Amino acid sequence: MAAEQADFYNDDGSANASVFLNATADSESEHLMASMSEPSSWTSDAVVTEFGDAWYTYDFQTHTVSANSDNGWLLRAGESDSYARMRVNQFDYPSADGDVDFAIDFDVQPSGASQFTQSASFAGNIPASGGEVCFDFNGKSTTGCDTANWDLKVGVQGRSLYLRSNSGVSGDGDGGVFGPMAWNEISTYTSATTTPGGGDISTHYSADTTGGVFSDSSWYAYNLQGQHQLWPNYRVYLIDTDTTDDQSTVYALQVTSYYNDAGTSGHPRVRWVEVDLGAEQ
Structure with missing residues (x-):
């Protein structure tokens, strides 16, 4: 620079x-x-998302990783017609069994809606050796990362931990991410497309890219x-x-x-x- x-x-x-x-x-x-x-x-350049590393905290004393639930994000679905507010509430690496345990909660704004009307939870486990798990927040279920309908991907590769959206270089969908925002701010939002003051934020979502x-x-x-x-x-x-x-x-x-x-x-x-x-x- x-x-x-x-x-x-x-x-x-x-x-x-x-x-x-x-x-x-x-x-x-x-x-x-x-x-x-x-x-x-x-x-x-490398794969870059708006999630960055603001969703977890690394403890230099214990060399463990835990969730940073002080931050939240708005996530656009891979189909681009629905949205969710999300935050990581649990991330244990390594967990008691040596693997990665996580839990992510969503408030969902379904297709055609203008506000959050549903909720969903994504809890899972990834072996310490690495892997990826994907979630469809509209279907409220895990789904194959090789399918078209995933919205959020959690991955572990070597020492790298990442969240990705079904967009850009990470997937064939039209998803995107907006954030991070402090949870005490984003929790006041009732919509993923307008601010509490009524401002349009539908264009503020960023696809995963290289950077x-x-x-x-x-x-x-x-x-x-x-x-x-x-x-x-x-x-x-x-x-x-x-x-x-x-x-x-x-x-x-x-x-x-x-x-x-x-x-x-x-x-x-x-x-x-x-x-x-x-x-x-």
Whole structure:
């Protein structure tokens, strides 16, 4: 990353609303045009979801993993016509038998509904050697991960633990994830498509994708001062088109907005320049 934009964040890592709300694409263009140096290392892409690792907690003393029930997510079904609010309430790794035991609870907004009207629970076990288990929250049952109707996947592979939606690089469905949000906030939602204040969030869902630095160092903050919008931090990322070639083209990229001129969400704006690392731009 060429410009970290540390001034956009407080010492505890939370967003500095004043800086975010007063920054503009014009005021932050200097970071895109600045001289840049070769980074000490490059980050390769991997499967990225909005779940990240915010759904569990690792204990460095006992080397065990447990559920982080302080966070919740909104999940769109693979069929794209229904939704659920969910959180992980149990995750024991290793459990008493050495395997992985978990329990995830859902409030379901069925197809055609505008609010949560049903509930579902997904409890299961995965061998410590690894594996995946999938769940259909409309059918309220586990289902094959090789089928089309799964909505949430829980997986263990080596030291990696992951949740995935039936979307993007993870599945053939049209699912998606929105979050994380603190449970004391998301628990006030009665719908997965509108905020408690009536704002439309149906376009806020993200499909699983490949990524690296964009997930580790996000380009936005959400819900500043109670406004359910995405605000860019104008970070500048370096993109190497071929890390095996020292002469490959490198670009500097900056996300400047998530909205069009009419204020409609889902219209990201990105600008970039080709850079010569170590030389003046």
